[in-house]
Amino acid sequence: LAKTTQPISMDSYEGQEVNITCSHNNIATNDYITWYQQFPSQGPRFIIQGYKTKVTNEVASLFIPADRKSSTLSLPRVSLSDTAVYYCLVAMNNNAGNMLTFGGGTRLMVKP
């Protein structure tokens, strides 16, 4: 079963690009990589999902190398409102279907 490892916390300043890397050495062939964002007192919110190479949407980019053992979430030009916890997930397949399990996440603090 794939398990993810991310930095516990990161600091950045407004306007900078932030890259959060997640390790998932045991990722299975059919697993996708998904990132969620969580603000205090709210449920997580889907940011981006990918299988390999690069995926980009209006919020972020996701870079996945060929071996898929890691992934990097890139947030361009962060603002104070990007302060949140970011979770990297790898779908866990089992006989009953897909489990969505969250690790500890990365607490991003954006400073003025």
Add this chain to the structure above:
Amino acid sequence: NAGVTQTPKFRVLKTGQSMTLLCAQDMNHEYMYWYRQDPGMGLRLIHYSVGEGTTAKGEVPDGYNVSRLKKQNFLLGLESAAPSQTSVYFCASSYPTGEVNTEAFFGQGTRLTVV
């Protein structure tokens, strides 16, 4: 669309009392999940369901029971509440396509305190 709605939003229980948390979704999603989140920690999966009438254990199922009698509802029960179950509970739903578990939508959470 309301999305995912959790009832109640707040609750205080005495040790040994029972209660049921209700999660309702109006997106016709197959998968539903219950999580708990303790202060400063990530979410831990309690139970989940891949369809009406089916449930499965997650990472921390002890002390909880669930039921999915209707596709749109997923109930989480605490038969005998303990202070260790003080937490924020989140419900989520998603619609997987083949091997891919697509975007999950979360409710606003239920803050439960057991005294």
